Amino acid sequence: MRTHFVGEVALDLARLESDLATCRSLEWTEAYSDYVFGGSWKSCMLWAPGGDAGDGVVTNYVYDRPAGFTAHAERLPYLAELIRETADLDRLNFARLALVTDSVIIPHRDLLELSDLPDETRNEHRMHIPLATNDNCFFNEDNVVYRMRRGEVWFLDASRIHSVAVLTAEPRIHLMLDFVDTPGAGSPARVAGGGVEVGIPADRIVTRPPLGDDERADLLGLAPLLSMDTFDEVFSIVIKKHFRRDGGPDFVWNTMLELAAKSPDQAVLPHTEELCKHYTLERSA
Incomplete structure (x- = not known):
């Protein structure tokens, strides 16, 4: 359904x-x-x-x-x-x-x-x-x-x-x-x-402006600040941006994976990949 x-x-x-x-x-x-x-x-x-x-x-x-x-x-x-x-x-x-x-x-x-x-x-x-x-x-x-x-x-x-x-x-x-x-x-x-x-009725859908190139660059500019200590805060910012701007399909997870790949904290990328798998692909009871 x-x-x-x-x-x-x-x-x-x-x-x-x-x-x-x-x-x-x-x-x-x-x-x-x-x-x-x-x-x-x-x-x-x-x-x-x-x-x-x-x-x-x-x-x-x-x-x-x-x-x-x-x-x-x-x-x-x-x-x-x-x-x-x-x-x-x-x-x-x-x-x-x-x-x-x-x-x-x-x-x-x-x-x-x-x-x-x-x-x-x-x-x-x-x-x-x-x-x-x-x-x-x-x-x-x-x-x-x-x-x-x-x-x-x-x-x-x-x-x-x-x-x-x-x-x-x-x-x-x-x-x-x-x-x-x-x-x-x-x-x-x-x-x-x-x-x-x-x-979903058309009058319930929220029309969001497209995410601009400058806004996307600003988000990716968070990569040097992304660490295991700041992970939740950065993830929250990306999700909130998704609800205000249209960054395209799979924007949140794609952005987090791109940020994680550029993070100076080497623990961030495997952590992000594991979370993506857990929340979207397979999860044990």
């Missing part, structure tokens, strides 16, 4: 804000925070195999147990209702809140570490519903940057290289749902239009 806009849900904003206020007091995990540069990435599990909130790392759950709501979801009645009304619970593996502030996420593919799981239990389809967002929150797939609006329902092809930028201290909170694949069963989203793959 390719990335596409599904439709919208009519959010009850008063009940939503009540649940979002309550959720701040729940136990959030920082699973997958190694994908993030900057502020915070946190998640709160609302539905999982065995109804166990767990640690948020999807490979650490016992998949042969029936999935169900966690104790966190029991304190969030509106969000639990939204999940019941929007998702095919028979195919739902995980539902979690994802909170991001002032951060960029490394371009990566998801699901790589799940390849050894049986087809009937492996996450195959991911759905997003933004609950709190703003115009400084961006999603990216391949070389397309776009926004998802509050209350919209999206299916994402998480097997393609994608990343996120939240360029504000204002929290972005999404409801993320992962489903198993059931051939011939139709869309796992109970939303009008859920069976139609319309792609």
Whole structure:
């Protein structure tokens, strides 16, 4: 299933804000925070195999147990209702809140570490519903940057290289749902239009100016400063540039590999190559 806009849900904003206020007091995990540069990435599990909130790392759950709501979801009645009304619970593996502030996420593919799981239990389809967002929150797939609006329902092809930028201290909170694949069963989203793959609407796509030669030269001029000590800072700069300027396909990883090859720190290039392999090609559980 390719990335596409599904439709919208009519959010009850008063009940939503009540649940979002309550959720701040729940136990959030920082699973997958190694994908993030900057502020915070946190998640709160609302539905999982065995109804166990767990640690948020999807490979650490016992998949042969029936999935169900966690104790966190029991304190969030509106969000639990939204999940019941929007998702095919028979195919739902995980539902979690994802909170991001002032951060960029490394371009990566998801699901790589799940390849050894049986087809009937492996996450195959991911759905997003933004609950709190703003115009400084961006999603990216391949070389397309776009926004998802509050209350919209999206299916994402998480097997393609994608990343996120939240360029504000204002929290972005999404409801993320992962489903198993059931051939011939139709869309796992109970939303009008859920069976139609319309792609990314043109009015959601962010038009970025082309990256100029001077800007590219300035970025490559960071090579003498790139070391294992400054690696995260330089990587963050390159990702942020990608969300503001169009540097072409695979801009982030190509730029980081070029910078690493010119770095005076000989540890940087093998480190960058290993990260690129880990985030985009193969990853163990």
